[in-house]
Amino acid sequence: MGGEPRLIRSSAISKKPQPEGGQAPVVQRIRIRYAKRGPLRFTSHRDFARAFERAVRRAGVPIAFSQGFTPHPKISYASAAPTGVASEAEYLEIGLQAVTDPVRVRDALDAALSPGLDVLDAVEAKPGTSLAERIDASHWRIELPGVEPDTLRHAANAFAQAETVPVERLTKQGRRSFDARGAVVRIAVILPVAAPTEVTGVPCAILDLVVRQVTPSVRPDDVLSGLRVVADLEPPVPPRATRLAQGTLTAQGEIVDPLEADRDGIPIGER
Numbered sequence: 001m002g003g004e005p006r007l008i009r010s011s012a013i014s015k016k017p018q019p020e021g022g023q024a025p026v027v028q029r030i031r032i033r034y035a036k037r038g039p040l041r042f043t044s045h046r047d048f049a050r051a052f053e054r055a056v057r058r059a060g061v062p063i064a065f066s067q068g069f070t071p072h073p074k075i076s077y078a079s080a081a082p083t084g085v086a087s088e089a090e091y092l093e094i095g096l097q098a099v100t101d102p103v104r105v106r107d108a109l110d111a112a113l114s115p116g117l118d119v120l121d122a123v124e125a126k127p128g129t130s131l132a133e134r135i136d137a138s139h140w141r142i143e144l145p146g147v148e149p150d151t152l153r154h155a156a157n158a159f160a161q162a163e164t165v166p167v168e169r170l171t172k173q174g175r176r177s178f179d180a181r182g183a184v185v186r187i188a189v190i191l192p193v194a195a196p197t198e199v200t201g202v203p204c205a206i207l208d209l210v211v212r213q214v215t216p217s218v219r220p221d222d223v224l225s226g227l228r229v230v231a232d233l234e235p236p237v238p239p240r241a242t243r244l245a246q247g248t249l250t251a252q253g254e255i256v257d258p259l260e261a262d263r264d265g266i267p268i269g270e271r
Helices: 010-015 038-042 045-059 102-112 149-161 196-200 220-231 260-264
Strands: 028-036 075-078 086-096 117-124 137-145 166-171 174-179 184-190 204-212 240-249
Touching (some): 045 075, 102 117, 117 260
Antiparallel strands (some): 166 174, 184 204
16 A cells, blocks of 8 residues: 555654653644444444554654553554444544654545545644543434334424333343433434435335443333333334434534534633
């Protein structure tokens, strides 16, 4: 992959002066938005982390490392999507040992990653701010092939009108029961740009969903389990979920991209 954009030669990193007994300090933090598309939506978070670390090396990004006998690259992830779910809004933050143009970092990493793992945006982090604190909700699109829109609309209305919707999920500690309703801010059925029946002859209802981040987290499959509870909705084939956005939920129900405050320097609460 010799034709890929590179920021600096790897030898340049090794020649950078190192503090005695440790690694070079972090002098810049860059926040990145990336997408998981197509078949690569089945990439687990652990597999993506390995792929991203390899891409950092191939791209020549001057990544900073932790201290100790087994230094690790300074990479932190925020609210990764479940395996099998596509996403247009995944976020991470990297610490660099040399100041670098975020646009060059974005382009170099995007070229070093496989198609389907796409780096969409990169900005320099403002000092003293937290990426995780800017993410408290997600916007989802869930396609349900084989389900009529009217059937889904009936189920979504029943879900919205319920005070609580108890569901179960299998965790490492065994089966856990929790309420799937309280975290859901918006649940609605939307119409596709082109009617799916015109293309395949099979109906495909689409659920538009906004969910707050709570503990335990409420995922798209938990909401689908809730639709089964309130309306006995059972899709004939596995649904296709895509995270469209995540960030800070405003009073108007909109989600603000967590990178925007770094871009313009205006705190979200003062907009």
